[in-house]
Amino acid sequence: MSRANTRDHIVSVASDLFYQNGFNLTGINEIIKEADIAKATLYNHFASKDEICIAYLETMHEQFMTDLQAFYTARKSRKQQVLILFDFLKLAFDQETFNGCWCINIHSEIPKEKLDIKALIKRQKSELISFIETVIRSEEKKRSVAESQKLAKQIYLLYEAAVTESHLHQDAWPIQNAKDICKLILK
Amino acid sequence: MSRANTRDHIVSVASDLFYQNGFNLTGINEIIKEADIAKATLYNHFASKDEICIAYLETMHEQFMTDLQAFYTARKSRKQQVLILFDFLKLAFDQETFNGCWCINIHSEIPKEKLDIKALIKRQKSELISFIETVIRSEEKKRSVAESQKLAKQIYLLYEAAVTESHLHQDAWPIQNAKDICKLILK
């Protein structure tokens, strides 16, 4: 591991630990041990555990949006493109590392007073809604701006439910059902 | 506080703390302080913090189902009865103490290995699905068993999304949108 990548390495290791075990149940000492770095190194890169949390959210989100975009782009010839959202989720669900929505997990764990983190999560969710809206508007069926925005929000809700509930129930039925509903509201 | 109610009192105090501040961020010492009891008293009633958690989930669920049933029973003359689910949620959302879904919060916080707690949450969610199914089947429109079950699951997903996302976004739009979708799928 070169020094140029130390920060990324820390975020990567912390991300895995946070996502699998939870933020509060992952201690600083575990991160440095897993990352094989000194504590001072960690604190050279991050002022606090909360900053690592923010880096975690940012990194996960960026990767997620990048992967989703690529998934979408590779399937641009299909009808009802937005349904790929659920196919994308199904692939994630089938991974052994799937542990639900990291944003929801963090949101459940952190104190209410951590407004910066909560605001970040909201922004990221809004970006997802915007992506969905973009996909919808790219389809043949023309809708008004208001319609598209409402539809995007509704599809977002379905997607979010599918993520959280497939994890909670340890089953894919929420994904399939959410997709079925999505087909209905697209008509 | 009479001794007959000590256990209930502990659960009540712990429930508020867990729901507002999170399970992991609420310590035993805080519970005994808030409940104004001795530590030995707490451990006389519960073998561990996990047992308090289970009592918390059971108590919250029981209260929730009781309240929901009452809410439903008081409105049995309306069409599309199942939509009251979202009205019920809106009332909860408007409470200052609203903090999302306690099951989801706990589910996000506890280690994967706590299979008993996860199983309990699943059972409780299944009870909610069953309730929704009962409501659906009581309506004029006749559906097959399979149809009712699928619809119940779909409405459940909408409800769950509405709870979690209204909390996350600190806004009621997820509730309204979920309700709109529900109207659509009921046709």
Added chain:
DNA sequence: CAGCATGTAGACAGACTTGTCTATCTATGG
């Protein structure tokens, strides 16, 4: 090669965690 930015090991501080335990007190019910 040399200087310096960054990394190291790990001690330290102060706080907190969950659960165990003791001697004594108190509320309840017969």
Added chain:
DNA sequence: CCATAGATAGACAAGTCTGTCTACATGCTG
């Protein structure tokens, strides 16, 4: 009233947490 179940205050144990700090080492770049 009396016996007992349950409550009390709080010490104790062993561990963990986050963040600070020191003296030294090492990798990188000019």
